[in-house]
Amino acid sequence: MKNVHQYYVYILVSKIRGTLYIGITNDLQRRVYEHKKGSKKGFTFKYGVHMLVYFETFQNVEEAILREKRLKKWNRSWKIELIEKENVKWLDLSSDWYDDLLND
Numbered sequence: 056m057k058n059v060h061q062y063y064v065y066i067l068v069s070k071i072r073g074t075l076y077i078g079i080t081n082d083l084q085r086r087v088y089e090h091k092k093g094s095k096k097g098f099t100f101k102y103g104v105h106m107l108v109y110f111e112t113f114q115n116v117e118e119a120i121l122r123e124k125r126l127k128k129w130n131r132s133w134k135i136e137l138i139e140k141e142n143v144k145w146l147d148l149s150s151d152w153y154d155d156l157l158n159d
Contacts, residue, residue: 062119
């Protein structure tokens with residue numbers, strides 16, 4: 056039996072209409088947690104980008120990679136429009152995922 060894999064293309068922001076980051080992962084909860092905790096001292100740590108405002112799910116990694124690359128080439132206004140189409144209030148979709156873990 057073949058295992059079913061899931062891949063996620065996601066958008067994080069620093070604040071409403073703030074700095075945007077687009078990434079890909081096979082474990083969305085783990086990866087967003089890493090961003091929130093600042094585990095990796097890269098772009099998202101430097102600019103305080105840790106609010107999950109948008110994501111898409113894929114079963115094929117090649118499709119996910121292609122989508123991520125395409126989104127990264129989009130102009131900023133298209134990315135904002137995409138977010139606001141699904142998440143008008145720019146809510147952090149992961150806001151209640153880590154209540155216990157982030158309050159340590």
